[in-house]
Amino acid sequence: MKLQQLRYLVEVARRGLNVSEAAEALYTSQPGVSKQIKLLEDELGVIVFERSGKRLTGITEPGREVLAIAERILRDADNIKRVGEEYAGGDSGSLVIATTHTQARYALPAVVKRFVDRHPNVRLSLHQGSPTQIAEWTLNGEADIAIATEALDQYPQLLMLPCYQWEHCVIAPDGHPILAEKSLSLAALARWPLITYDPAFSGRSRINKAFERADLSPNVVLAAIDADVIKTYVSLGLGLGIIARMAYDPVRDTGLQALPAGQLFGSNTTRIGLRRGTHIRRYEYDFIELFAPQLTRKAVDMAMHGSADEYQL
Numbered sequence: 001m002k003l004q005q006l007r008y009l010v011e012v013a014r015r016g017l018n019v020s021e022a023a024e025a026l027y028t029s030q031p032g033v034s035k036q037i038k039l040l041e042d043e044l045g046v047i048v049f050e051r052s053g054k055r056l057t058g059i060t061e062p063g064r065e066v067l068a069i070a071e072r073i074l075r076d077a078d079n080i081k082r083v084g085e086e087y088a089g090g091d092s093g094s095l096v097i098a099t100t101h102t103q104a105r106y107a108l109p110a111v112v113k114r115f116v117d118r119h120p121n122v123r124l125s126l127h128q129g130s131p132t133q134i135a136e137w138t139l140n141g142e143a144d145i146a147i148a149t150e151a152l153d154q155y156p157q158l159l160m161l162p163c164y165q166w167e168h169c170v171i172a173p174d175g176h177p178i179l180a181e182k183s184l185s186l187a188a189l190a191r192w193p194l195i196t197y198d199p200a201f202s203g204r205s206r207i208n209k210a211f212e213r214a215d216l217s218p219n220v221v222l223a224a225i226d227a228d229v230i231k232t233y234v235s236l237g238l239g240l241g242i243i244a245r246m247a248y249d250p251v252r253d254t255g256l257q258a259l260p261a262g263q264l265f266g267s268n269t270t271r272i273g274l275r276r277g278t279h280i281r282r283y284e285y286d287f288i289e290l291f292a293p294q295l296t297r298k299a300v301d302m303a304m305h306g307s308a309d310e311y312q313l
Contacts, residue, residue, distance in 0.1 A: 001044075096142065097145050144284060189218065194220045231247075
C-alpha cells in the first residue's frame, strides 16, 4: 500500500468518480490511476468502486470505510510535513488565503499589511473565487484558510469560525428619488432596476429571501461578483445598487450616496474555514487572530477539538 494509491482513491471520489479529471488534477495518466486503484483493491481484498465496464458508477460500503481512513491517513501525512516545515523553517513558509473579492478588497488589506510586517519571511498569497471554489480549494489543500460569507457552512469537513457581522446598504446616484424616501422599504426598491451581487456572493441569499418574504419580485438588471463593478454601473444610472456596507466609502465614492439596509436584509456573518484535523502553524494562528481578535489560539483549538456549533459570535 502506498500513499500515492490512497491519493488516487480520494481524488477519484472527490471528482465524482471521474477518473480523467482526477488524473488531470494529479498530473498523471488515466490508465495509471485506474491501474493503481485496481492494485490497491487486489491488495486489500475489497472492491472500493462499483463498475459498469470500464466506468466507475458508485462506491461500495467497504469502499466508503476505506476512503474515510485514506482521507485521515493523507491528512495526517500532510500534518507531519507541516510540522516539519514549521520547526525546520522557523518563522518562514507559505500561507494561502482563499477568499472573495469583497473580503480581499475591503476587509483584508489592513490585516495583510500587519501580517506581512510581522512575518516578512512568510509567502502570503490570496486566491479569489466564489464561496464554493473557496471551500473546495481549502478542502483540497490548495488553500490553508477560507474566508467568506456564503456557502462555507455547507461543508461539514470544514471547521467554521464566525468572525464578524455586517449589513448591506443601498447606493444611489446623487439626486435619485429613492434618497427622498422617509423610510427605505422593499416595496420602494422593487420599483427600480437593481444591481447587486451574483447569487453565490456576499449575502445575496438574504436579499433574495427578504423579497420573497414580502412577496415582491425585484428587478435585478445586473449581477456582479465585484462591488466596484456594481458601483460603476450605479454611477452610470443603470439602477440602484445593493452592496456590503464595508464596500462604500463616501470620500472615494463621489457622486454616490448610501442608505443603510440592515433593517431590510438583516445581518450577515463572515466566517473563517479550516480543514478539520489539519495542523495549524503558528503564523496561521496569528493571521486568524489579526482578522478576528476573538479567535485566539485557545479558541481555535477548542473549536477544532470540539463541535463547530459550540462557537458562536
